[in-house]
Amino acid sequence: MAEIGHGGKEIVERILEPKEAVERIKGLKSIPVRDQIAKEVINIGYGFFTPLQGFMGKDDLDSVVKTMKLKDGTIWSIPILFDLSEAEVSDYGIKAGDTVLLTYEDNPLAIFEIEEIYTYDKKEICQSVFGTTEEKHPGCARTYKYKDKFLGGKITLVNRPKINPPFEPFFIPPLQMRKIFREKGWQRIVAHQTRNVPHTGHEWLMKGAWLQAYGELPIEKPIVGVLVNAIIGEKRKGDYIDEAIILTHQKLNDAGYFGPHNHMVSLTFWDMRYAGPKEAIFHSMLRTNLGLTHHMFGRDHAGVGDYYDPYDAHRLIISVQDELRIKPTFSMNWLYCPHCGEVTNEGLCNHKDEWQKFSGTLIRSIVMDGVKPPRLIFRPEVFDLVMECAEKYGFGSPFVTDEYLEKRTPVFTIPPLKA
Amino acid sequence: MAEIGHGGKEIVERILEPKEAVERIKGLKSIPVRDQIAKEVINIGYGFFTPLQGFMGKDDLDSVVKTMKLKDGTIWSIPILFDLSEAEVSDYGIKAGDTVLLTYEDNPLAIFEIEEIYTYDKKEICQSVFGTTEEKHPGCARTYKYKDKFLGGKITLVNRPKINPPFEPFFIPPLQMRKIFREKGWQRIVAHQTRNVPHTGHEWLMKGAWLQAYGELPIEKPIVGVLVNAIIGEKRKGDYIDEAIILTHQKLNDAGYFGPHNHMVSLTFWDMRYAGPKEAIFHSMLRTNLGLTHHMFGRDHAGVGDYYDPYDAHRLIISVQDELRIKPTFSMNWLYCPHCGEVTNEGLCNHKDEWQKFSGTLIRSIVMDGVKPPRLIFRPEVFDLVMECAEKYGFGSPFVTDEYLEKRTPVFTIPPLKA
Numbered sequence: 001m002a003e004i005g006h007g008g009k010e011i012v013e014r015i016l017e018p019k020e021a022v023e024r025i026k027g028l029k030s031i032p033v034r035d036q037i038a039k040e041v042i043n044i045g046y047g048f049f050t051p052l053q054g055f056m057g058k059d060d061l062d063s064v065v066k067t068m069k070l071k072d073g074t075i076w077s078i079p080i081l082f083d084l085s086e087a088e089v090s091d092y093g094i095k096a097g098d099t100v101l102l103t104y105e106d107n108p109l110a111i112f113e114i115e116e117i118y119t120y121d122k123k124e125i126c127q128s129v130f131g132t133t134e135e136k137h138p139g140c141a142r143t144y145k146y147k148d149k150f151l152g153g154k155i156t157l158v159n160r161p162k163i164n165p166p167f168e169p170f171f172i173p174p175l176q177m178r179k180i181f182r183e184k185g186w187q188r189i190v191a192h193q194t195r196n197v198p199h200t201g202h203e204w205l206m207k208g209a210w211l212q213a214y215g216e217l218p219i220e221k222p223i224v225g226v227l228v229n230a231i232i233g234e235k236r237k238g239d240y241i242d243e244a245i246i247l248t249h250q251k252l253n254d255a256g257y258f259g260p261h262n263h264m265v266s267l268t269f270w271d272m273r274y275a276g277p278k279e280a281i282f283h284s285m286l287r288t289n290l291g292l293t294h295h296m297f298g299r300d301h302a303g304v305g306d307y308y309d310p311y312d313a314h315r316l317i318i319s320v321q322d323e324l325r326i327k328p329t330f331s332m333n334w335l336y337c338p339h340c341g342e343v344t345n346e347g348l349c350n351h352k353d354e355w356q357k358f359s360g361t362l363i364r365s366i367v368m369d370g371v372k373p374p375r376l377i378f379r380p381e382v383f384d385l386v387m388e389c390a391e392k393y394g395f396g397s398p399f400v401t402d403e404y405l406e407k408r409t410p411v412f413t414i415p416p417l418k419a
Numbered sequence: 420m421a422e423i424g425h426g427g428k429e430i431v432e433r434i435l436e437p438k439e440a441v442e443r444i445k446g447l448k449s450i451p452v453r454d455q456i457a458k459e460v461i462n463i464g465y466g467f468f469t470p471l472q473g474f475m476g477k478d479d480l481d482s483v484v485k486t487m488k489l490k491d492g493t494i495w496s497i498p499i500l501f502d503l504s505e506a507e508v509s510d511y512g513i514k515a516g517d518t519v520l521l522t523y524e525d526n527p528l529a530i531f532e533i534e535e536i537y538t539y540d541k542k543e544i545c546q547s548v549f550g551t552t553e554e555k556h557p558g559c560a561r562t563y564k565y566k567d568k569f570l571g572g573k574i575t576l577v578n579r580p581k582i583n584p585p586f587e588p589f590f591i592p593p594l595q596m597r598k599i600f601r602e603k604g605w606q607r608i609v610a611h612q613t614r615n616v617p618h619t620g621h622e623w624l625m626k627g628a629w630l631q632a633y634g635e636l637p638i639e640k641p642i643v644g645v646l647v648n649a650i651i652g653e654k655r656k657g658d659y660i661d662e663a664i665i666l667t668h669q670k671l672n673d674a675g676y677f678g679p680h681n682h683m684v685s686l687t688f689w690d691m692r693y694a695g696p697k698e699a700i701f702h703s704m705l706r707t708n709l710g711l712t713h714h715m716f717g718r719d720h721a722g723v724g725d726y727y728d729p730y731d732a733h734r735l736i737i738s739v740q741d742e743l744r745i746k747p748t749f750s751m752n753w754l755y756c757p758h759c760g761e762v763t764n765e766g767l768c769n770h771k772d773e774w775q776k777f778s779g780t781l782i783r784s785i786v787m788d789g790v791k792p793p794r795l796i797f798r799p800e801v802f803d804l805v806m807e808c809a810e811k812y813g814f815g816s817p818f819v820t821d822e823y824l825e826k827r828t829p830v831f832t833i834p835p836l837k838a
Binding site for chain 1: 626678760767768770795
């Protein structure tokens with residue numbers, strides 16, 4: 001059975017088995033890649049980026065910049081680029097038509113069939129993707145850091161990443177994910193994008209989206225599931241540590257606030273671009289490839305600063321909804337209402353003067369105080385686990401510190417290749 | 420603008436203005452009608468029963484019994500019949516082709532253009548509508564009490580009912596209701612069928628249905644409303660008194676658990692038939708005529724005893740959904756989970772061993788004790804109002820007693836007709 005992903009294209013899986021890989025890489029020049037590129041190579045190989053089979057050539061990049069579509073007409077919002085400096089191109093002695101081996105941490109990662117080497121105006125990319133060319137926008141900053149030459153061409157993984165504890169169970173690529181959904185019998189699956197430890201506001205965002213996706217389905221038993229898909233990528237100081245994010249979401253399931261019948265947790269490797277609306281489109285593409293049917297979008301999805309109107313992402317999604325294979329569920333804020341005595345929704349409850357909104361700052365200060373908050377704000381099992389993660393993985397802190405950045409176990413490593 | 424109701428037919432409104440009414444009833448024979456028939460006359464006149472313009476003739480009845488459709492092909496599930504005994508027909512000296520005046524409490528109610536007088540096998544009606552011919556089924560009992568002759572023909576109201584306090588604001592016929600919905604800007608409106616004082620389980624049923632109807636709507640502001648449509652009809656001892664039902668639902672709105680932006684309360688006069696699936700269809704027809712787009716159906720909707728499987732109503736609705744102009748939202752149970760510390764849904768929470776389900780009996784015993792329950796079970800404002808209603812309208816009890824049945828102010832009266 002063909003697994004159909006974004007753009008109606010069959011899910012890409014470009015991974016060689018070790019025996020063939022060992023043969024195929026013989027004699028290839030090696031080019032080491034940095035962390036971001038390694039993650040994107042993995043995503044291409046496993047089909048997270050379907051229909052992309054490799055890094056973009058100039059035609060695709062130009063088409064994405066100018067029309068938000070690949071040159072074949074498929075919606076695509078964020079360029080996937082492989083960059084080298086002119087000096088590197090020259091030092092490696094590579095040219096269009098060459099095939100090279102990409103390595104990560106000195107081990108073989110993927111075969112890269114270089115189809116073209118080109119340049120492109122980074123400001124034009126920034127203006128299109130981020131709506132700004134300002135260097136203080138983190139997406140622009142990342143783009144400006146690309147070196148001057150882009151290399152387009154197909155990627156084939158020669159080595160599967162080793163996912164390190166405690167992340168192993170959560171790396172579930174598209175084909176495997178779709179198999180799990182079929183086993184669970186889920187017919188509608190709604191994506192929850194997260195980089196947070198969940199408070200009850202997040203929990204009810206998911207519960208509300210579950211109800212929204214449940215909609216008018218004429219069924220006796222729930223066949224709707226929520227997939228928490230944590231974005232694991234570059235960390236900044238003050239972020240929650242990855243281990244706490246993923247394990248606490250799983251804890252909501254293990255502790256019964258959800259159950260295996262309606263909820264699961266996974267991760268996708270991706271360095272956030274903070275592209276707001278364009279990143280919302282990108283997330284919907286990723287989750288389509290994972291087999292999801294619905295995607296939650298809250299206010300200012302994947303935004304940063306005040307670059308985007310809180311509903312720009314919604315508007316862009318709506319404008320191309322017919323070309324996406326995933327339906328947006330639009331989330332309103334959930335908050336704690338002391339009058340109702342419970343978590344409720346700003347669209348439902350009218351005790352506006354009494355509402356206590358969940359703010360990242362509030363929750364952060366609760367966590368920092370280390371005093372267990374009320375279960376209607378933060379589930380006790382989640383709180384305990386945050387503290388445990390701080391000790392076990394965070395060098396005493398649930399938030400990213402310099403020490404964490406320096407000493408943490410990486411989420412994945414690339415092992416030596418053995419036939 | 421034509422207002423389109425059930426079956427795609429324009430909303431019926433057959434009501435004469437007093438001046439014309441006084442002229443038209445001159446010289447007509449008077450036939451007094453009992454309470455059930457008066458309510459159905461009012462419903463026909465105001466278009467609650469669109470496309471019916473009167474009581475059913477034999478062809479329509481036969482078609483409904485055999486195919487669940489009127490003879491013009493419109494889905495219709497419960498016969499609307501006007502009955503007289505053979506002796507009455509003879510005593511009144513009426514025959515097909517006659518026009519008579521129907522009176523209620525000695526005042527003029529409606530003109531009835533008798534088109535035919537016929538008989539029909541009541542057991543056949545019962546088997547079709549209730550799936551049983553057992554006399555202990557309250558719908559069968561009501562059917563067997565019909566006298567032997569049925570009269571079909573058009574109804575025209577000559578007099579509007581006077582709705583007595585505290586019910587006046589809640590009688591909102593189809594054309595007026597649709598105007599209100601337009602003013603509120605609601606695009607999706609979901610019906611909550613009730614004959615209960617609401618506990619938090621009911622409140623969340625409505626809130627959940629609101630989220631379900633909200634669904635994938637690409638909107639910034641909520642444009643979904645819940646209409647509580649209380650069925651006001653024959654009471655049995657032990658039921659909540661009508662005043663408590665309707666006022667407490669309004670109280671949920673006034674006290675901010677909902678607000679005018681997402682919730683309103685109205686009533687429909689109807690003696691429940693307890694026809695389960697067929698009554699579910701009937702309710703969906705009524706609410707279509709009121710301008711609603713969605714209808715909540717829970718377990719064993721309008722059922723009685725163990726005559727129907729809890730999901731028979733759902734199955735029947737699904738089987739004819741394409742012919743209805745209203746979409747079902749299927750409700751799961753909401754319950755109190757002490758582990759979550761809040762009201763939650765059996766499809767969401769997995770603390771099955773700890774669930775405290777809301778039972779009518781539990782809530783009833785809370786109300787009888789007169790001790791204010793926790794706000795997560797029963798809203799304090801609702802509780803206080805139930806007690807107030809008991810004093811003000813219930814002769815000391817929030818439940819129907821013999822004294823209430825005997826002494827209560829009727830919900831509506833028919834005033835003298837003045838030109």
